[in-house]
Structure formats: C-alpha cells, structure tokens
Amino acid sequence: MRVLSKNIFSINTPIVLRPVIVIILYHFHPKAMEAEKASLIPKRRDISRTKSSAHDELHSFRSWLRWMCVDQSTGYTFCLSWLVFIVFTIVIPTLSHFYLACSDCDNRHARPHDSHVQLSLSTMATLSFLCLSRFVRVYGLRRFLFFDKLCNESDTVRKGYTEQLDSSLKILFIFVAPCFTAEAAYKIWWYSSGATAIPFLGNAMVSDAVACTLELASWLYRTVVFFLVCVLFRLICHLQILRLQDFAKVFHVDSDVEDVLREHLRIRRHLHIISHRYRVFILWALILVTISQFTSLLDTTRSTADLSIFKTGELALVSVSLLAGIMILLRCATRITHKAQGVTCLAAKWHVCATIESFDPPDIDTETPPMGVLTNQVFSHDASASDNDDAGSEDELDSTKLIPAYARSTISFQKRQALVTYFENNRAGITVFGFMLDRTSLHTIVMIEMSLVLWLLGKTVGIS
Template identity: 50%
Template sequence: MADNRSAAAAAVGPLLLPRKKSSSAAQYTRSASHAGDELRSFRACLRWMCIDHTDGPRSAGSWAVFFLLAVAAPAAVTLALPASAPPRPLDGQVQVSLTLAATLAFLSLCSLLRVGLRRLLCIDRLRHDSDEVRAGYTAQLNRSFRVLACFLAPCSLADAAYKVYWYWIAAPFRSPWWNAAACALETASWVYRTAVFFMICVLFRVICYLQVLRMVGFAREFGRFADVAVVLEHHRRIRDQLRRISHRYRRFIIFCLVLVTASQFSALLATTRPHARINIATAGELALCSVSLVAGLLVCLHSAAKITHKTQAITSVAAAWHADATIHAFDNDLEDPDPALPTATGYLAPANAYRVAPGEESDGYGDDDDDDTRSEDSIDESKLVPFQVNNMCFQKRQALVNYLENNRAGITVYGFVVDRTWLHALFMIEFSLVMWLLGKTVGIS
C-alpha cells in the first residue's frame, strides 16, 4: 500500500518545481494536492499540533486538545496547588496572556485553513511566475520549519528549565510523582500554546516571502518585458494577491498587536509597582512569556513591512527604466537611424520606428495599392515617423509610472499600509505610553 502511494505521488510530480523537459505552465493549473508534494511537512506539522479541520472528527479532536492543553491544564494545576506552596503572584497574568494568544492563533488558523493549505500558501498562483521564484519558494517552505524551531526551541527549553527549577525548589506537593506530573503538564501546555502562536506567525512570514520573491524577480526583469501592458498586468496580479493576503490576516495582526501591547503594559505595571518582589522564581516565566509574544508580533510586522517596502520600491525601478528608455531613444535617433535591435513594443527603442511589421514589406513609406482599403482612423505603427512612435512610447511609459506612483501596493490593516512610516508611528505611540506608565509608577518624568 505504501509503495502504491509513493508511486502515485511520484507520477503526479511536485507542486512547485517543474518536471524535466516540460516548460509549459499548464502543469501548475492542477488544484488537487497529494501526499508526496512539498506541503506534506506542513500537513504533518499541523496534525502533530492537532490543528486538522479536514473533516468533522479531526476538527472535534483539535478542539478537544486545544481546550485540554490551553485552558484546562493550566487552570487545573493552578487550582490544585496547595495553600502552603510558595506564591506565584505573576503566574495568573502569564497564563491568561498565553491562553489568549493561543486562542487568537487557533481561531485564526481555523479560519485560514478553510480555503485549503494550497490556496493559503498561494501555491495555486505560482503558475504565472518564473522557475527561480518557484525554486526559491520551495526552499523557503523547507526552511520555514527551521525558523519555527529557532523560535520555539529556546523558549520551550527555557520554560522547561524554569518549571523543573521551581518544582524542585518549592516542591508544592508531598509526593514527587505529583510534582513531576504537574511540571510535565504545565510544560506541555506552555509548548502547545507557544507553538500554535508561532505557527501562524511563520505561515504569514512564508506567504510574505513569496511576494518578496515575486517583486525581486519583477524588478530584475523589468526592462525585459515586451509590452507596457505586460508590466501593468503583472503588477495588478501581485497587487490583487497582496490585497487577498491583507484581508485574510488583518484581524490577526490587529488583535495580536492589541493583545501583546496590553500584556506588556500589564507586565510593566506589575513589575514596577511598589513593594513588588521581582526575582527569577516570581518573574522568570513572565519574562519568557513577554519575549515569546513580542517575537511573534515582530515576525509578522517585519514580514509585512518588508513586502510593502519591496512593492513600493518598484516605482523607483519603473522611473529609472522610463528615463533610461527615453534617453536611449533620443541617442539612437541621432547616432544610428536603423540600429539592429530586437523589436520591443513596450520598451520601445527607436528601432521600431524604422522597422516594418512582418508580412508587410514595402519601400519604407507604405504607399501600396491596397492602402486605400484600410481605415483612415486606424494607426499603423510601422508607418509612423520616429518622433510619433517615440512620443507614443513615452506616453505609455509615463502612464505606467504614474499608475505605480498612485497605486502603491502592500500589506494593509483596515486601510493602513504596514510600512516603515506606520511602524515608526506605532513605536512612538508605544514609547509614549511606556513613559507615561513609568511616570505613574516609578516617577519618571
């Protein structure tokens, strides 16, 4: 049975990389996935994290595991601790912050996965892109789990060490087995909630990286496009994809920003209040929680700002392309009236003004006998003088530059573009609130 599945998967082929001796993009129009494609690691990771909503029983199991590890486990351990146990004044704040973050991430993943993992990762749109973009996206898909491990492993190991230290020193239960069970249950709950939160952040990072690859390839091959209409269509396709990504993730980004801000201000208020006992036993877990939440938020904001910056930078590339084409057009008019250059309708080198379209050979001015049958209102670019052709080409390029200047694409959150200016304003607001809170607690003015 396993051999048959592997053979079938091999026959279907990968989703991203093209098969050998096949340059057609038609193979990327397939919408069905299979067990041997590049998404098998994502599917396995989601199943191991118990986030699988492909059918009713698996969805019910995912909700049961979430309720057990994200809600019931921390609440049960907190309520089971005896009154003689050393106090943990900041534990309630830590548990509430992590549970709310995991709930937000879990609900967002449930909503996003309804469209399917293939559509969520924008793989169905790769048929319009080059082989370099597909290869780069495949490498990024494989690298995404290392990124997830880089965030999850240090936080989980640090929290496990903290839990072992606390239960070893405090020993709230008389039986060491109860202490070990409570420590293991709290550690599993922490790892699960942190993994769910980091998972959606890494998914957003991977999706944004695909758009970065598209924009880099678009800018690199900008001058090679044969027509301004091709450039315009390519940019509109990327802009539409960014709008769809923004619509899917805008609620998660805004709620994550509010949640992380509220948790950090609550932690700051709790640690700077008078007579607060701050040491590794009381505030160590709070520090780990704050680092985890802030790291996930920064991953999302950095990815969104990066793709927005790359998308908006295409305007300068178009302006440079427009200036270069205009300058070379006049230089070629003066130096060589008939240069042997390839025909390009969009880049519009002046060679087009002197070249006759294939199948319409004439003496250069097109005064054949059948010219009278043509419409007087139609425009035949092969019969225009160089100035007229260059003027039309200039207007096309200028219209494209104006369009790019007035239609800046990027990741948006309810109409606000997540760029560097937005991040600077957000930082100043957060910094002002921090200074105001410190002024109320420790007297900083």
C-alpha cells in the same frame, strides 16, 4: 444509444428536427433522454476550497500539522484538534493556576504573576488557533499558501518558495527552542525544589513529573500555535517578495506596457488577499500584546510588589516571546511593502533611461560640442559601475545601476509616463483595514512595544 445521440445532436443537425429526435429518444430510451438533458445543462463551476493531495510538496508540512493536532481536514482531526486545544489552552492552565500556584509557598516559590502569564499565553493561543482553523477550513492549506498559483510562476519563484517552505519549520524551532528551554529549566527547578508545599495525590515524585510535563506541554502548545501563524505569514510574504523580484526583470527586457500592468495588478490582488486574511490577526495581536505589556507593568511597578527573577522571570519570558512573534509579523509586512513600493522607483528609472536614449546622439563633428557631450565626458558610465562594486545586498528592486532601454523602439513616451503615473498612485503593500504597514508605522509600533518590554525587563530581571 449515447453515441447515437451525440451524432444526432451534432452541429450539422437542423434545429427544426431536434425536438422530433428528442421525442423519439425519450420514447425508446428514457435514460438516454435524462443523460442528454443533464449534458445540456451547464455544469456549475466548483467553488469549493482547493484540497491538497496526499503526496504533494505539502505532505511533510501537513504531517507536522497533524502531529501538532491543528489539522482539521477531516471530521476526526477536527474533533481531535478542538479537544487538544481546550485541554492545553483552557483546562491545564486553569488547573495550574488554581491548584498549583502554591499561595502558601515560601518567598522563592510563590507565583504572584501566574494569572498574567496564563491569560497572555492562552489569549494569544486562542486567537492564533481560531485564525488558523478558519484559514485551513475555508481555503485549504494548498490554496492558503498559494501553491495553487505556483503553476503560473517562473522556475526561480517556485524553487525559492519550496525551499522557504522546507526551512519554515526550522525557523519555528529557532524561535521556540530558546524560550522552551528557559521555561523547562524554571519548571524543573520549581517542582524539584518546592515539591513539599504543593498538594499532591498519591506519590509525590510521580505527581511532580506528571504536573511538570503537563504544564510544559501546555506552554509549548500555546507558543507553537502562536508562532506557527506568524511563520506562515512570513512564508506567504516571502512568496510575494520572490514574485516582485522576478517582476523587476520585465524592465530589463523588451516588454509591453500592457503585460507589465497585468502582472502588477495580479501581484496587487494577491497582496490584497493576504491583507484581507491576516488583518484581523495582526490587529488583535497588536492590541492583546500591548494590553499584556501594560498590565504586566502596572502589576510589577506597584509599591508593594516583591520582584525577583524567581517570581517574575516567567512573566518576562512570556513578554519576550509575544514580542518576537509581533516582530515577525511587522518585519515581513514592512519588507514586502518596501519591495512593492520599490517598483515605482524602478519604473521611474526605466522611464528616464528610455527617454534619454530615445534622443538622437549629438553631432560631435561640430565646432562647439554640445553640453551633453561635455557632461558625458565628465561623468562616465564606468564610474557608476565602479561605485556599485560593494553593493552586494542590492537586488533588482533596489539596484542603483542604469537600466538599458530595450523598449525605447516599441514603447512610446506616453505609455511609459502613464505606467509610471499608475505606479505612483497605486502603491501596493500589506494593509490593516486600509492602514499601510510601512517603515514609518513599523518604527512607531516597535518604539512603543520595545519601550514596554525593556521597562518590564528592567523591573523583573534587571535588564534595561
């Protein structure tokens, strides 16, 4: 019946006879009519988030997120993730501060700055966890990391982005491992040398081991969650840098202005998406880290403050860890903004080279050679090539070499000028509520944050 209905409702069927055929179908086979009615209704486009399959390129990364209890793809992992977050971010730091701070300990084992340490780490971990939960729940891991868009990219971009994904966990380990080693050494010394002054239940050594393990696990969890969001931002920015470097190749081949404009608009749209997703995290991370540094300085610069490396070493370690995460965010945002704005210089250079080559070569048989011939004899093209022999770090966006004007025969001067004008008035990059994160803003923020941290290190561990 379904095959018959498809043949009846073909294009060749007259429109007048279709109502009669519908009545006949409904009389003999009502289910067939319902199927036909459902087929005539346009299907609603699926607007749900893109889900990752179980055995794609994100399989190992998703397994690591599940092991860290930050995966919220199912109901079970969602409840487990929030349970682990509450325990390691709120419960254990609270118990550690009120029951293990040891207010009646000796001078070396007292922890007067423990409240600043716990609040700073827990606040940043809460912000990171909430943002990461929203990213994974709303967009899905595959869509959030732009893996659903890699099918439209070149092989170079796909290969480079996959390699960067594999090395992201190594980068996370590089930042977390030194800080965790220093924290573990301090906690082990504190528990092993001051065990008698701490309230225990039962065996003292077992209580020491359990309390030390729980505190280290809480510290590691909060630090990893914060650095994970920063490393994911670095990964996404690296994809856009690869795309910009691949986009720069359009000026070295015979490309059409419309194709160049469409590709640049696509890159700008993705940069706008990244800025929109991360703007809350970047802004609040800067505010919270700055407040943490100011309060730490006010606490350590008091006239009655008793400073030593045993009391303030943990405070300095937390400040350095938070500053490292902020530097990851700012450096990646500034770098991609610099690359995106470098497209304007590349397009202007391409326009100049194409304009110069569009003129006919001068007649060198005349009695007095024109000025252009004399200039070319003085400034040869080989000299510019020899000057760039040592510029090994330059890429397509930062190259100072001349661009061969392949498109001078197909693209007019007006189209090239319009494209350059568009680039000059539509600068792309990472923004935070309309504020561009470029090198000027980076220098200002780094100067403020580094001044606070160096001042704090000078007061705590003697580094200035």
